Amino acid sequence: xxxxxxxxxxxxxxxxxxMVAFNWQVALDFFGVRxxxxxxxxxxxxxxxxxxxxxxxxxxxxxxxxGKHGNKWAVMRGAKLFGIGLLITxxxxxxxxxxxxxxxxxxxxxxSTIIAVPFLRVSSxxxxxxxxGIIVAGVWLSSVTFSFPWLLWLxxxxxxxxxxxxxxxxPWFGVFLLGLWLARVMCERSCDAFRRMQPAxxxxxxxxxxxxxxxxxxxxxxxxxxxVAALSLAGAIH
Numbered sequence: 001x002x003x004x005x006x007x008x009x010x011x012x013x014x015x016x017x018x019m020v021a022f023n024w025q026v027a028l029d030f031f032g033v034r035x036x037x038x039x040x041x042x043x044x045x046x047x048x049x050x051x052x053x054x055x056x057x058x059x060x061x062x063x064x065x066x067g068k069h070g071n072k073w074a075v076m077r078g079a080k081l082f083g084i085g086l087l088i089t090x091x092x093x094x095x096x097x098x099x100x101x102x103x104x105x106x107x108x109x110x111x112s113t114i115i116a117v118p119f120l121r122v123s124s125x126x127x128x129x130x131x132x133g134i135i136v137a138g139v140w141l142s143s144v145t146f147s148f149p150w151l152l153w154l155x156x157x158x159x160x161x162x163x164x165x166x167x168x169x170x171p172w173f174g175v176f177l178l179g180l181w182l183a184r185v186m187c188e189r190s191c192d193a194f195r196r197m198q199p200a201x202x203x204x205x206x207x208x209x210x211x212x213x214x215x216x217x218x219x220x221x222x223x224x225x226x227x228v229a230a231l232s233l234a235g236a237i238h
Contacts, residue, residue: 004214005064006206006210008057008060008061008213009209009210009213009214010206010209010210010213011053011057011213012053012054012057012212012213012216013209013210013211013212013213013216014053014209014213015050015053015054015057015216016212016213016216016219016220017209017212018046018049018050018053019050019054019220019223020219020223020227022038022043022046022047022050023223023224023227024227025038025043026038026164027224027227027228027231028231031231033231051105051167051172052172052175054105054109054216055105055108055109055112055167055172055175055176055179056175056176056178056179056182057179058109058112058113058176058179059112059116059175059176059177059178059179059180059181059183060179060180060182060183061179061183062074062113062116062176062179062180063120063179063180063183063184063187064183064187065077066117066120067187071117071120074113074114074116074117075113075114075117077110077113078109078110078111078112078113078114079110079114080110081106081109081110081113081217082106082107082110082111082114083110084106084110084217084221085101085103085104085106085107085108085110086107088101088104088106088165089101089102089104089107092164096164098162099162099163099164100163100164101163101164101165101166102152102153102163102166103152103153103163103166103167103168104163104165104166104167105165105167105220106220107153107167108167108168108169108172108173108176109176111153111169112169112172112173112176113176115173116173116176116177116180119177119180120180124181124184124185124188127177127180127181127184128177128178128181130174130177131173131174131175131176131177131178131180131181132174132178133174134169134170134171134173134174134177135171135174135175135178136171136174137155137170137171137174138155138168138169138170138171138172138174139171141155141156141157141168141170141171142155142157142171144157145157145158145159146158146159147159149161152168153168153169154168154169154170155168155169155170155171
């Protein structure tokens, strides 16, 4: 069995830790413990850097995994993640109502994994240009509002829309493609490029962090209920 690339697990874990830190602030604000504004300034950039790290690594990991497991793996993996995303939509709609997750990061990575399959057949330059173009289009779309909600998943945001987790295909699919592109270029330039990045096991000090990276999906699904439980035990939720 091919060794995991510990550097990717480490990067994914760093994003997990950043996500938990950010969502802790959001939870404190939601339950009225402390005000928190994530719409501007440092925390706005912090949230987007965290999402970008997740999505970029997902794109790079897809290229490596498809080389081992084939395109069918990508479709199955993407469908699984998108399905979990739909469950999160239902749960947040039931518990939160307004602001529930319509198209969050799991919807994004799941659908991106599926629709990126055709990009495996195009040139690396075409993949790079497509990724950059999608990011530019998404940044432009983020400054415009629309009167219909049907293309919300794509990045066409209706006026007054709000969600606790909204990551549309434009621009984020572009970031996914850039991750796929970088992994592909590294492999094309040297088939041993990633092998040189993966010793038999991660460095001792990095091992606990890499463990989080290997189980990032479980951490993503469990950390919010655990945060709520912690606040409840601390008496912050009445």
